[in-house]
Amino acid sequence: MSPVPKIEMRNVAKAFGANEVLRGVDLSVAAGESLVIIGGSGTGKSVTIKTIIGLIEPDSGDIKLDGVSILGASGARRDALLERFGMLFQGGALFDSMPVWRNVAFRLLQGRAKRPVAEARSIAIEKLRRVGLQAHTADLYPAELSGGMQKRVGLARAIAADPEIIFFDEPTAGLDPIMASVINKLIRSLVTEIGATAITITHDMRSVVEIADQVAMIHEGRVQWRGPVDRIENSGNAHLDQFIHGREEGPIEAIR
Numbered sequence: 001m002s003p004v005p006k007i008e009m010r011n012v013a014k015a016f017g018a019n020e021v022l023r024g025v026d027l028s029v030a031a032g033e034s035l036v037i038i039g040g041s042g043t044g045k046s047v048t049i050k051t052i053i054g055l056i057e058p059d060s061g062d063i064k065l066d067g068v069s070i071l072g073a074s075g076a077r078r079d080a081l082l083e084r085f086g087m088l089f090q091g092g093a094l095f096d097s098m099p100v101w102r103n104v105a106f107r108l109l110q111g112r113a114k115r116p117v118a119e120a121r122s123i124a125i126e127k128l129r130r131v132g133l134q135a136h137t138a139d140l141y142p143a144e145l146s147g148g149m150q151k152r153v154g155l156a157r158a159i160a161a162d163p164e165i166i167f168f169d170e171p172t173a174g175l176d177p178i179m180a181s182v183i184n185k186l187i188r189s190l191v192t193e194i195g196a197t198a199i200t201i202t203h204d205m206r207s208v209v210e211i212a213d214q215v216a217m218i219h220e221g222r223v224q225w226r227g228p229v230d231r232i233e234n235s236g237n238a239h240l241d242q243f244i245h246g247r248e249e250g251p252i253e254a255i256r
Ligand SMILES: Nc1ncnc2c1ncn2[C@@H]1O[C@H](COP(=O)(O)OP(=O)(O)OP(=O)(O)O)[C@@H](O)[C@H]1O
Pocket: 016, 019, 021, 039, 040, 041, 042, 043, 044, 045, 046, 047, 048
């Protein structure tokens, strides 16, 4: 028998008014696997992730974590679920009014995972080191950092509470190609080292190659193609082929 997937979405649908964004998404991610989701702008990649972390409730379908449905979780059960996730938000989403270490330790300074302040700070400094930032960075404010450094701080925050599952939303957006590659490699090594299950959304084909074990392409509200990263060049799928090569000609309507 194959093991229970870490994350399993079954026939998940979500509409906003007349806009049917997800139309039956089936997607499973094995424990320790790094899945990258690609697809055109506005195809529902972020909505997919938001349904897993409970920010958006699907209209139908089911989502399971370790074989247990997580839909409709509230109160203490929802808090317990959220503790299992780490997230790198698009643009970093750091709090400008807090020094870097408090941003990193945010989850460790409140709620069920709350630690004494000195311990939270020392974990923050250790995680900052892990993403290549020196200890003195801890007392700077986000505005004093470059975009690449902010991204590293966001990464340190995502791993601060040792999550089982980490989401990376456009991790290389706004970075130069060299810094983007540094961040991709850092993500890959963090995921491997922690043994976390990872889902990344990206438009950056280099991120796909550098981060993914598995790739899923979402198109028209469904998973159009899913397979190992080394098969994307020879998938035989016209949608995927058009997308990864950025061609205007093909089954995907270029004018939207
Ligand atoms: N809370 C919401 N209320 C109404 N519509 C929403 C909401 N969230 C997302 N949508 C709509 O869902 C669609 C998919 O959005 P989503 O952000 O998932 O796209 P995406 O694939 O992540 O796109 P991008 O690559 O541009 O970030 C869009 O049409 C968007 O307007």
